[in-house]
Amino acid sequence: MSLLELRGVTVRFRQYGAGARELVAVNSVDFAIGEHEMLGLVGESGCGKTTLGRAILRLVPLAAGEVRWRGARIDRLGQRAFRPLRGELQYVFQDPHACLDPRMTLLESVAEPLRGLDPDTDALDRARRAQERLDEVGIAADLAARYPHQLSGGQLQRAVIARALVVDPRFVVCDEPVSALDVSVQGQIVSLLERIRDERGLASLFISHNLAVVARLCRRVMVMYRGRIVETAERRAIVETPLHPYTRELLDAVPGIDAGARGRLLRRAARARPAVDDSTPAAACAYAARCPHVLPRCRVERPALQPAGESRLVACHRAGEWPGGLPPLASV
Amino acid sequence: MPLLEIRALTVEFSGTPAVRAVDGVDLTVDARESVAIVGESGSGKSQLLHACIGLLAANGRARGSVRFEGKELLGVGHVAAVRGRGIGFVFQDASGSLTPHLRIGPQLAEVGMAAHGMTQEAARAESRRMLECVHLPDVERRLMQYPHELSGGMRQRVAIALALVARPRLLFADEPTTALDVTVQAEILALVAELCREFGMALLLVTHDLGVVAALADRIAVMQGGRFVETAAAADFLAGPRHPYSAGLLAAVPTLAGLP
Numbered sequence: 074m075s076l077l078e079l080r081g082v083t084v085r086f087r088q089y090g091a092g093a094r095e096l097v098a099v100n101s102v103d104f105a106i107g108e109h110e111m112l113g114l115v116g117e118s119g120c121g122k123t124t125l126g127r128a129i130l131r132l133v134p135l136a137a138g139e140v141r142w143r144g145a146r147i148d149r150l151g152q153r154a155f156r157p158l159r160g161e162l163q164y165v166f167q168d169p170h171a172c173l174d175p176r177m178t179l180l181e182s183v184a185e186p187l188r189g190l191d192p193d194t195d196a197l198d199r200a201r202r203a204q205e206r207l208d209e210v211g212i213a214a215d216l217a218a219r220y221p222h223q224l225s226g227g228q229l230q231r232a233v234i235a236r237a238l239v240v241d242p243r244f245v246v247c248d249e250p251v252s253a254l255d256v257s258v259q260g261q262i263v264s265l266l267e268r269i270r271d272e273r274g275l276a277s278l279f280i281s282h283n284l285a286v287v288a289r290l291c292r293r294v295m296v297m298y299r300g301r302i303v304e305t306a307e308r309r310a311i312v313e314t315p316l317h318p319y320t321r322e323l324l325d326a327v328p329g330i331d332a333g334a335r336g337r338l339l340r341r342a343a344r345a346r347p348a349v350d351d352s353t354p355a356a357a358c359a360y361a362a363r364c365p366h367v368l369p370r371c372r373v374e375r376p377a378l379q380p381a382g383e384s385r386l387v388a389c390h391r392a393g394e395w396p397g398g399l400p401p402l403a404s405v
Numbered sequence: 406m407p408l409l410e411i412r413a414l415t416v417e418f419s420g421t422p423a424v425r426a427v428d429g430v431d432l433t434v435d436a437r438e439s440v441a442i443v444g445e446s447g448s449g450k451s452q453l454l455h456a457c458i459g460l461l462a463a464n465g466r467a468r469g470s471v472r473f474e475g476k477e478l479l480g481v482g483h484v485a486a487v488r489g490r491g492i493g494f495v496f497q498d499a500s501g502s503l504t505p506h507l508r509i510g511p512q513l514a515e516v517g518m519a520a521h522g523m524t525q526e527a528a529r530a531e532s533r534r535m536l537e538c539v540h541l542p543d544v545e546r547r548l549m550q551y552p553h554e555l556s557g558g559m560r561q562r563v564a565i566a567l568a569l570v571a572r573p574r575l576l577f578a579d580e581p582t583t584a585l586d587v588t589v590q591a592e593i594l595a596l597v598a599e600l601c602r603e604f605g606m607a608l609l610l611v612t613h614d615l616g617v618v619a620a621l622a623d624r625i626a627v628m629q630g631g632r633f634v635e636t637a638a639a640a641d642f643l644a645g646p647r648h649p650y651s652a653g654l655l656a657a658v659p660t661l662a663g664l665p
Binding site for chain 2: 117118119225226255256257258259260263282283284285286288289308309312322323324325326327328329330331332334335338339
């Protein structure tokens with residue numbers, strides 16, 4: 074049995090004002106995460122990856138589908154019934170400045186969830202446990218006594234991770250935990266997450282727009298485009314033999330740091346990309362407007378997410394045509 | 406004569422303790438050349454740019470010399486004449502460069518009228534042309550929209566168009582793609598490279614991301630603690646940095662190579 078399982082999860086937002094319509098942010102998503110598994114989720118801004126992460130923790134309501142935790146449905150529990158589960162499922166947010174109370178020291182912030190879960194615990198005991206977690210992420214007691222504005226983004230992100238870990242969760246949603254940080258600090262935080270994954274055997278959903286970061290941390294990766302999962306596979310398969318054209322696009326977008334990077338970028342830019350049309354008919358493949366391999370069929374029939382080899386799913390009519398994976402666009 | 410010539414530039418902020426953000430730095434940018442200043446948060450790279458165009462905070466003070474086309478910008482009145490005209494700029498946060506309560510069209514036209522004394526009619530035509538240059542889809546509709554109605558990538562395109570209206574000879578770009586996601590990032594980088602070539606603009610770029618450097622820069626200066634620790638041609642640098650700090654920066658870039 075999987076630790077966490079999602080079936081047909083759909084989240085809709087109502088838009089207001091003139092021409093209001095419903096926005097389907099997450100559309101019929103199924104996946105499962107096993108014990109100790111770190112599953113990656115990549116996609117561009119606005120594709121629904123954050124909403125999906127939030128839906129698991131009931132931070133947004135589901136329009137359809139179900140979320141199961143150790144086999145039992147948790148999407149219909151009331152706030153009170155869900156509360157004990159908050160000790161098992163935690164969330165690390167993208168912007169550390171926004172999720173720490175500016176009037177609390179780091180130690181107070183990290184101790185706070187313990188009080189929320191069990192108000193009867195001893196304050197000294199809570200502070201001791203909070204400092205243990207802070208030590209684990211490399212924040213010594215003198216830094217822990219400071220306020221958020223006195224610390225750097227990297228230090229704050231460490232504290233946010235410590236706060237998620239302080240309740241000893243079994244599962245954590247990590248939502249772009251490194252995107253707001255500069256590159257050298259990003260590397261440190263990724264190493265920290267790697268260590269926590271190995272030492273604690275924590276299961277997690279790791280969300281990022283950068284495929285290189287996701288592939289370093291997660292053995293299995295899901296690619297999301299406009300609310301749907303379009304490809305799921307082992308990281309090597311995703312990177313070496315991508316089957317969905319959108320996965321290929323994401324791979325091409327990972328910035329190279331070799332001397333040839335500039336030429337590739339300019340060659341790719343020369344091929345003007347069509348603007349994404351919001352009015353794509355619901356029955357069509359959502360990627361059709363942007364896809365370099367589009368067929369007439371793609372505009373009238375959406376491909377289902379289907380098995381394509383071992384532990385691999387892809388939603389593309391033409392996936393069978395490139396068994397060795399799609400080559401980089403710039404070299405075509 | 407270089408387009409921009411920085412000599413012994415020092416930037417200090419008063420306070421307790423006083424902070425020296427930039428410590429005696431020399432740098433030149435030639436016409437049509439693109440130079441990148443790289444370093445981590447707090448290395449002083451943004452303050453260096455800000456000092457050149459007189460945008461330091463009230464407690465900041467710059468010493469040394471910054472010459473643009475031979476004219477001194479520090480301490481004398483030339484900076485206002487150059488800012489937004491000879492030197493255009495694009496910042497990390499595009500929404501910060503746009504006025505939230507003005508439609509895109511009037512916002513762009515305002516620059517044309519202020520910097521070039523264009524008539525309203527001419528400024529409007531120029532705005533339309535600039536939005537086409539930055540490949541903004543559906544230009545007519547965009548001119549009537551407010552900044553909040555655009556996505557982050559589109560806002561950054563508008564911010565770039567805003568910098569281009571005055572036809573600067575040098576573009577300052579401070580982390581122009583950091584706030585954007587990877588696919589959009591690649592598009593904006595390609596756009597900046599294309600525009601520099603098309604408009605014959607020089608570029609002074611500040612970033613912590615060596616992927617951006619690889620995409621845009623001819624020359625690179627690595628900054629640490631307010632000083633340059635290495636300057637090199639970008640191609641040589643990417644092939645093999647000499648300073649250990651540079652090597653660390655290069656190693657920190659997440660890549661797809663060598664997956665387990």
